[in-house]
Amino acid sequence: AKTWILTKPFEGFPQHSDFELKVEELPEPKDGEVLLEAVFISVDPYMRLISSFSVNKGDVMIGTQVSKVIKSNNPTFPVGTHVVASCGWRTHTVCDGTGLVPIMPDWPQDVSLSLALGAIGMPGLTALYGIEEVLGLQKGETLLVNAAAGAVGSVVGQIAKIKGCKVVGSAGSDAKVAFLKELGFDAAFNYKTVGSLEEALKKASPEGYDCYFDNVGGPFSTVALQQMKNFGRIAVCGSISVYNDTTPQTGPYPYLTMIFKQIKMEGFMETRWGHKDPESLKRLMGWLKEGKLQGREHITKGFENVPAAFLGMLKGENIGKAVVAV
Numbered sequence: 455a456k457t458w459i460l461t462k463p464f465e466g467f468p469q470h471s472d473f474e475l476k477v478e479e480l481p482e483p484k485d486g487e488v489l490l491e492a493v494f495i496s497v498d499p500y501m502r503l504i505s506s507f508s509v510n511k512g513d514v515m516i517g518t519q520v521s522k523v524i525k526s527n528n529p530t531f532p533v534g535t536h537v538v539a540s541c542g543w544r545t546h547t548v549c550d551g552t553g554l555v556p557i558m559p560d561w562p563q564d565v566s567l568s569l570a571l572g573a574i575g576m577p578g579l580t581a582l583y584g585i586e587e588v589l590g591l592q593k594g595e596t597l598l599v600n601a602a603a604g605a606v607g608s609v610v611g612q613i614a615k616i617k618g619c620k621v622v623g624s625a626g627s628d629a630k631v632a633f634l635k636e637l638g639f640d641a642a643f644n645y646k647t648v649g650s651l652e653e654a655l656k657k658a659s660p661e662g663y664d665c666y667f668d669n670v671g672g673p674f675s676t677v678a679l680q681q682m683k684n685f686g687r688i689a690v691c692g693s694i695s696v697y698n699d700t701t702p703q704t705g706p707y708p709y710l711t712m713i714f715k716q717i718k719m720e721g722f723m724e725t726r727w728g729h730k731d732p733e734s735l736k737r738l739m740g741w742l743k744e745g746k747l748q749g750r751e752h753i754t755k756g757f758e759n760v761p762a763a764f765l766g767m768l769k770g771e772n773i774g775k776a777v778v779a780v
């Protein structure tokens with residue numbers, strides 16, 4: 455098996471030199487075990503965050519993949535089965551089947567299995583749960599989402615449109631803004647070139663925002679919070695603007711605004727609703743088949759390019775879900 459290991463814990467923005475390609479001899483699968491071969495490997499922001507405290511020097515980098523069972527001594531996972539597996543950045547893995555999630559039954563032939571890491575996978579579920587469980591978004595409301603052209607953000611905006619809402623999105627390039635318009639966002643702007651964020655938010659929705667799906671945190675949120683309507687709701691999904699910071703974030707948060715506008719703000723992790731995943735994935739797939747949901751992807755080819763894909767995603771090079779085709 456080829457693996458990508460961490461040569462040292464990340465400090466600040468991750469570097470190519472933080473990763474090293476290693477070849478590992480794998481044992482034959484024993485009774486109850488399977489041999490997996492990676493087909494698609496996901497690169498996600500949480501890997502930057504979590505690997506800081508859960509991956510040690512020399513460990514294989516964490517991550518999720520769609521893999522195919524190529525040898526099996528486990529009747530639950532016959533040869534040819536595709537699964538979503540959290541086995542990190544590696545081409546081959548021997549495991550006993552614990553934690554493997556088979557791709558949902560009836561996955562359409564014409565839909566790439568890579569979407570099981572994107573719109574019909576963890577990021578899609580994050581979008582759905584943030585909207586329904588945390589925000590309780592209602593028809594006719596106005597929603598703001600940032601990192602809107604990314605894996606989670608692009609699904610957030612599309613689900614909000616399905617629900618009959620007005621959607622405003624912010625993203626880091628003009629190409630991304632054009633993509634958001636294609637998806638049916640009512641307004642979208644490039645936060646890097648917009649000048650005053652406050653003015654951009656006011657222009658996009660002069661009456662303010664009922665809901666804010668926050669993927670970015672930091673100063674963006676300080677400004678966005680001031681544009682909420684009374685009784686506005688905020689789903690704190692991610693805070694990617696601070697993941698590479700070397701000193702802990704201290705604020706400022708506009709607490710007075712929260713009090714006077716009686717804002718409700720809730721952080722969440724999509725795993726909270728794991729019991730609903732099978733049903734939720736079916737709903738996402740339903741929207742995809744009906745043409746109401748697009749699963750745009752940014753695909754990098756080759757296992758040797760996994761670190762580059764990861765760094766590119768952190769730099770904002772991806773439109774849609776960043777995935778590596780092994």
Ligand code: NDP
Nearest residue numbers: 499604605606625626669691692693694695722723724770
């Ligand atoms: P994306 O596909 O959105 O990729 C990351 C994007 O973040 C980049 O493309 C870039 O887009 C943007 N970005 C990077 N750095 C900055 C910065 N300094 N300021 C503003 N934007 C930045 O990733 P995901 O959709 O997978 O994840 C989006 C967010 O959701 C992340 O914060 C992630 O941690 C969080 N998340 C949370 C989950 C949960 O359960 N709570 C589950 C999954 C994801 P741009 O060009 O627009 O800047």
